[in-house]
Amino acid sequence: MPVFLNAADPGFSAEFAALLGAKREDAPDVDDTVAAIIADVRTRGDAALIELTARFDRLELTAESLAFSAAEIDAHCARVCAEDRAALELAAERIRAYHTRQMPEDARWTDASGADLGWRWSAVGAAGLYVPGGLASYPSSVLMNAIPARVAGVERLVIACPTPDGVVNPLVLLAARLSGVDTVYRIGGAQAIAALAYGTETIAPVDKITGPGNAYVAAAKRRVFGRVGIDMIAGPSEILVIADADNDPDWIALDLLSQAEHDESAQALLITTDAAFGQRVAQAVDRRLETLERRAIAGASWRDFGAVIVVETLDQAAELSDRIAPEHLELCVADPEALLTRIRHAGAVFMGAWTPEAVGDYIGGPNHVLPTARSARFSSGLSVLDFLKRTTIARMTPQALAEIGPAGERLAQSESLEAHGLSIRARLDRLNRRG
Amino acid sequence: MPVFLNAADPGFSAEFAALLGAKREDAPDVDDTVAAIIADVRTRGDAALIELTARFDRLELTAESLAFSAAEIDAHCARVCAEDRAALELAAERIRAYHTRQMPEDARWTDASGADLGWRWSAVGAAGLYVPGGLASYPSSVLMNAIPARVAGVERLVIACPTPDGVVNPLVLLAARLSGVDTVYRIGGAQAIAALAYGTETIAPVDKITGPGNAYVAAAKRRVFGRVGIDMIAGPSEILVIADADNDPDWIALDLLSQAEHDESAQALLITTDAAFGQRVAQAVDRRLETLERRAIAGASWRDFGAVIVVETLDQAAELSDRIAPEHLELCVADPEALLTRIRHAGAVFMGAWTPEAVGDYIGGPNHVLPTARSARFSSGLSVLDFLKRTTIARMTPQALAEIGPAGERLAQSESLEAHGLSIRARLDRLNRRG
Incomplete structure (x- = not known):
């Protein structure tokens, strides 16, 4: 059972603080291992990359087979059924349309002193996207990282995606193709990040690295930061739903579970103005957990980190929401626009009961790479700005x-x-x- | 003597690569010390802060005197002469005008499917600016960090500035006042960064920390990154001047020295289409070095990291400039606008011989916090965007x-x-x- 809190209870303040402060992830300390791997790739280049890939992914590569050939990508893409292809194409189109609107404007003006001032945006030259292998190899993440880079005007766009035992997700390759990715390398882990940052005989270095990864990838990104740009280090997923009693408990339960199913460390929270509704949602979660494929993961997340918080007013809900600064925020209330004006810190907001968070993960248009762990207080989701930089001009x-x-x-x-x-x-x- | 290179020489490519790759800074490894200081401040709060300030700054504080009082700030500001005050006021006004233009627009639209999409910008709640003490305690840096934060709409804006032996630069306090800073704490080093990130009994935590500092400050910023947002870790200053023969060698020499005088690790580079002009600039540098107050620093920087590079054409100059990706770039050529269109990677560009880089350090309007060490390939100078974050919206x-x-x-x-x-x-x- 998740925690049930009531904002009217005397102990609420302490309980809420405990919920906010709960350490959900114990990242293993892999920094020394990662430092050694990076040094090895810097020194020995392709040879190190090939050796490490054989060791970690049980895959024998050569300098020539580090990247998928066009024919290999063709063959894998041909395995994708028409329905999956159409869905990916619709998603790509909508993500492209949204991100195209984000392109910032250049500016030049002359001020009263006669000084000519302004700025100019330009794209990063080359970007590398990390795509995890295995179960977390998500084609949607390829679209969400690659399309903003292409919209920004990045000239060279490559992917590093490990293929343990040679297994590759054909949808990842199709998503790469639909996004205009130039090259897909069959490499992963800290060694892939090192190759992207420093280059090898075969792989030219990039200027910016984005994309999720395991503890090794995250530690490697931290280490190469400065040499290249990186995106935020992503933590486990989170959702906060603010819902009044006028909702289908099963819909809200599914929305909560759609984040809980990502990871045992994910966090799904409900704030509601109606205690009985909160109970009904919790019951609906339990019902869905009986049959859900990923019930072991989603159940652990809900049990360990889930919470139902009952408040008196939506104003209180907004205040608590800002303290949580959620990655995903659903406003399932009669007037979501009014509630939105009282919200300040959130990665992405989903307005009204007809906008399940999953829409934002795939086909809404906005990016699904969003700030976690309360970092929406100071940072934003991925956008074209992550692949652009600004030069100021004075004359x-x-x-x-x-x-x-x-x-x-x-x-x-x-x-x-x-x-x-x-x-x-x-x-x-x-x-x-x-x- | 600095290096003289000619792009037409057979060995040029290797020499230029060596110049690019030269390690100018040996950052001491202070990470363990910094980790211990941060842990101490997290555990013991004010008590740790007071003890560490006594040890490092030889200054006895209490919880009450951690911050300057309004009366203390008044008294210090009254020590500033009218000319210095007027200069700071003009700088503040111009920086405010430039950064106000950077405020990004919110957006909402309905697409063909009927989906309502958009985004909204909002300011970080609280920001902390680090200002070094002693010789590098620059009032101009206070303006450059604080004004964008205020323009962005940051509600609470504080400064941490160590005052070794109780000595404070009154111009720093005046700059803080002109920028609308709420509180100035007399703390520095890793302990100040820890207090800003985690808070103490007296100091409320902030969401974002910016500003330059020594190796301890930089290591502490890296460590608290994720808990709070940080700006880039700044490296030693750099300037590249691209100049044709139609320039006063002494002007160009002074522009090169204005970066060289910052730091022995600073780098001043000249690319010119005229070898004889390059020689004249080098002679002018030597002449100026005879009398310059900071000749020991500027001379070491110029000797160890300076270079004059002779090219055939301005196209070649633009190409080399993009490989350098300079923090500061002066285009002292007949048609700087034409040359600008061929430049892609630079933090700030100064157009024509009447725009010395120093204008940008103080009163041009653009920010002087700029990407160093080739990071202009993927990052931008400080701006209002560093104090804003974006929430995406879907309905x-x-x-x-x-x-x-x-x-x-x-x-x-x-x-x-x-x-x-x-x-x-x-x-x-x-x-x-x-x-």
């Missing part, structure tokens, strides 16, 4: 420099940075001699 | 769900995420029963 006229330069010189002197001041002064002196 | 109508839901269900099944699929199916079944 002074002699008149503009005459107007604002002396203040710059003064500040340089106050910071004892003489050459800074002199670089302005030398120009001002020329103007004064002219004047 | 399905029953009709929209009927149109796109089946594809989502299909993809969920293909990923063996049954509850995801069922959460869509339960709603589609209701529609079908209605229909």
Whole structure:
């Protein structure tokens, strides 16, 4: 049974704090192992990559077979049935349409001093997407990472995806093709991250690495951060549903379970204004858990980290929601727009009972790579901005420099940075001699 | 003497690669020390902070004196002369005007399926700015960090700035006041970062930490990343000047020295189409080094990491510049706009000989917190976006769900995420029963 809390209870504040602070994941300390693997790939390149892939994935590669050939990808894609292909194509199209709207504008303007200012966006040159192998090899994640990169204008887009025992998910390759990925490498783990960051004889280095992975991949991403850009380190999935009594308990139960089934460390929370409704949802969860394929995982998540929280008002719900800063937030209430205005910290919001969170995982359009572990307080889901960077632009006229330069010189002197001041002064002196 | 390279020489490619790969900074490994300090502050809060400040800054504080009082700030600000105040005010105004233009737009739209999609930006709740003490305690950095945070709408904005032996730079306090900073704490080092990230009895935790610092501060920021957001870890400063022969060698020399004087590990590079001009700039640097206050630092930087690179064409210059991906790039050429279109990777660009880089450090308007160490390939300077996060929004109508839901269900099944699929199916079944 999950925790039942009532915001009106005297002990609520402490119980809620305990829920927020619960450590859901014990990441193993693999940092030394990862450091050694990265050093090995930096030193020995392809040879290390091939050796490590043989050891960890039981797969014998050569420099030539590190990447799938076009013919191999063709053959795998041909195995995908028409219905799956159509679903992936619809998802790709909708994700592309959403992310295309995110493209930011360049700007240039001239201010009152005559200074010409602005900025310009440009795409990262090359990006590498990590795609886990085995059970967590999700084609939807390929779309969610690769399409924003392509929309941003990234020139070279590659995937690293381990294929243990040579097994590959054909949908992953089809998603890569639909997203415009250039190359798919059959490599995984810390060795793949090292190859993407530093390059080998066969694999050119990239500038940015995104995508989920296990503890080794996460530790390797942390280590190469700075050499290349990385996305956030993802934690276990979370959902918060805020629901009034006017909902089908079974729908809400399924929405909670759709995150709980990801991982035993996932967290599914319900905040409701109606205690009896909360009970009905919990009963519906139990019923669904009797037959759900992933009931062992979803049941453990719900038992260990699930909670039903009863509040008096939706204002209270919004306040608690902001303290949770959930990755996914469903507003299953009569007026979700009104409630949304009171919410500040959430990765993605799903408005109304007809918008199950799963829509956002696949075909809504917004990205499903979202901030976990309360990081929606300070970070955003993946977007085209993750594959772009901004160059600021400034151009002074002699008149503009005459107007604002002396203040710059003064500040340089106050910071004892003489050459800074002199670089302005030398120009001002020329103007004064002219004047 | 710095390196002189000519792109036409047979050995150029290797020499240029060596220049790019030169390790300029040997960061000491302080990670264990930093981990212990963070653990101490998490466990003992204010008491640890007070003890560590006594040890490292030779300053006895109490919980009450951790922060400057308003009266103390008043008294320090009153020590600032009118000229320095006016210069800071002009800088603040110009930085505010530039960053106000960066505020991104929210978006909502309805697509062909009837799905209502969009996103909304909101500010981080609380931000902490680290400001180094002593010689590198720069008021300009306070403006560059605090103003974007305030423009973004951050509610609580605090500074941590160590005051070794109780010495404080009054300009830092004035800059904090002009930027709208709420509280300035007299703490520094890893202990300050720990207090900002985790909070103590007196200091409420923040959501985002930005600002430069020494190796301890940088290691602490890396460690608390995830708990809070951080900005990039800054490396030593860099400038690349691309100049044709039609420039005053002394201006260019001063621009190079304005970065070289920051740090012995700073790097100042000149690319020119005229070898004789390159020689004249090097001579001008030597002349200026005879008298420059910070000649020991600037001279070491120029000798060890400076370079003059001669190219045939500006196209070649642009190509090399993109491989360098400089933090600061000056285009001192007849047509800087034309050259800009050929540049892709740079933190900030300064257009034409009347725009010395120092303008950008103080009063141009753009931010001076910029990507170093080739990270302009994948990251941007500080901006209002660093203090904002985006929540995506999706709202399905029953009709929209009927149109796109089946594809989502299909993809969920293909990923063996049954509850995801069922959460869509339960709603589609209701529609079908209605229909």
